[in-house]
Amino acid sequence: MKNLNRRNFIKKTSLSAAAISAAGLLPTSVNAFTQRPIASQYMGGFKAAPLENIRIAVIGVGARGPGHLKFAANLDGTEIVAICDLYEDLVLKWSEEAKNIGKGERHQNIRQYYGEENKWKEMLREVKPDMVFIATNWANHAPMAIEAMKQGAHAFVEVPLALTLTDLWEIVDTSEKMQKHCMMMENVNYGRDELLYLNMCRKGVIGELLHGEAAYIHDLRFQMEEVERGTGSWRTYHYAQRNGNLYPTHGLGPVAQYMNLGRQEDSFKSLVSYSSPAKGRAFYAKNNFPENHKWNQLDYKGGDINTAIIKTIVGRTILVQWDETSPRPYSRLNLIQGTQGTLAGFPTRVALENGFEDLSEDHHKWIEGENMERIYEKYDHPLYKRLSATTNKSGHGGMDGMMIYRIIECLHKGEPLDQNVYGGCFWSAVSPLSESSVKQDGMPHAFPDFTRGKWKDTDPLGIIS
Incomplete structure (x- = not known):
């Protein structure tokens, strides 16, 4: 989704590096999150309510996203409802491609979002998908997964799941609080x-x-x-x-x-x-x-x-x-x-x-x-x-x-x-x-x-x- 320029990259990663370094220097800090937040539930073995028709949104259709979109669209009981990317040509291309996939008229009403950095947030609020494929640059994986779960969607994220221990903990806490799957898609x-x-x-x-x-x-x-x-x-x-x-x-x-x-x-x-x-x-x-x-x-x-x-x-x-x-x-x-x-x-x-x-x-x-x-x-x-x-x-x-x-x-x-x-x-x-x-x-x-x-x-x- 995002082309990080050097200045923004250094700004983001220097803050992350400081957090990582502190976690490593203080052995107790890596397990500081010992208490599960109130009203949260452990997600090991979690079973979500069955979905007869799965409304799917895709964030990122550059390298990995199109493959996930095409295969999921071919499966019965799925509907591609939204596609988001920074680039208009990619969104238009894969929206058109999706319309020709699968049986019947399942993928005909695809909402399109592109052109601005935070369009994906708008998509999540407006479309309310059941699940989201996240196939963007590494720095966006955690914030997109966290927000997707907060908006009521199961999040399926390309590797790695996040770049910092703090973000990984927030993913765990959000998944447990919202009772939504967050799976890193380790295809191997x-x-x-x-x-x-x-x-x-x-x-x-x-x-x-x-x-x-x-x-x-x-x-x-x-x-x-x-x-x-x-x-x-x-x-x-x-x-x-x-x-x-x-x-x-x-x-x-x-x-x-x-x-x-x-x-x-x-x-x-x-x-x-x-x-x-x-x-x-x-x-x-x-x-x-x-x-x-x-x-x-x-x-x-x-x-x-x-x-x-x-x-x-x-x-x-x-x-x-x-x-x-x-x-x-x-x-x-x-x-x-x-x-x-x-x-x-x-x-x-x-x-x-x-x-x-x-x-x-x-x-x-x-x-x-x-x-x-x-x-x-x-x-x-x-x-x-x-x-x-x-x-x-x-x-x-x-x-x-x-x-x-x-x-x-x-x-x-x-x-x-x-x-x-x-x-x-x-x-x-x-x-x-x-x-x-x-x-x-x-x-x-x-x-x-x-x-x-x-x-x-x-x-x-x-x-x-």
Whole structure:
């Protein structure tokens, strides 16, 4: 939605950084929000009233928003009622596209909002949608989600959920007070391999879980070509002004679900984090833009690769890495290690202590490549089996469509979402905690308990069929 200029970005993030730093320096402050506000209700396992027809608004139709809009519009029992973006051409384009999606006349009365920074607030007040997709720049995620819930809508937010611990707490408090879902849309949790490993972990195939490895290794320097409009126009300032793990949830979300973190079995305890020197972005700017270009006037502070270690309440460890700058192949690592074996990604492979059928005798040989088909045949997640044919043409190999399908299905039936508000907050909290840890030379930082102790009573995520 918003193209942050450098002055506004520094103003906003400097205030956030001060709040983050204070939270890290004072161990008790991260759990200062110990009392649930009056008339608020814990949202773990929350079931909203079923919605027969879901009135959907979309804020942000640049990069991610159109995919969510198109897939949701194709599902029965949905109606696109409003679209908002800073740019008129995008709103007009996707309003017209939506009218031609789905059966009958469901998406013909779409309200259009564009041109001013706060048009989304006007949209929420006037349209009163049942749910809102929020696919804007990171800085707008929290305020838009909070206001959407205050206006009576369920909020579904692109990653990360928020940039500061203070905003994450406000999201929790607003969700609990308004009794509205606020789900961070972590699509990777719906990937075939991630669902496969979740199913295998639940079945005890690799024994007790000990360690995980999660990452977002993705060279995105090309986005700096989006100078005035698009992701690079605002994301580049984050690379320049922030130093930590800016995008942890794609790798961490699945591993956290394998371990049932924040759900009865275990939860997040603490984090340490270090960053490498910041070299790649400045080098790219120097070699691809004129000397006087604004990208060459920035002092890039964000290390090219950040490495964090998370410790859980029961003593498990998770390696979390982030690198959107280095020239290396894409990876999310996606490793989960147990007492009886290891499941790993990139490439997908399995090692089991007692072997698997006739493919391996023990854990000294990976099951991989064509042999993985036997693993899929036995352990494919039932959700993947049910929905893959419907969702496989959607974004990111079908995971986007499966996520949207499940959101709509849960709202129709009045069932708990697969990802609750607390999961999104725990996973997103890695960013501000890592930034503060890096600033303090790897000082350990405690995670806030966004559940206020209720994670112990929250049912584990089941194997949904």
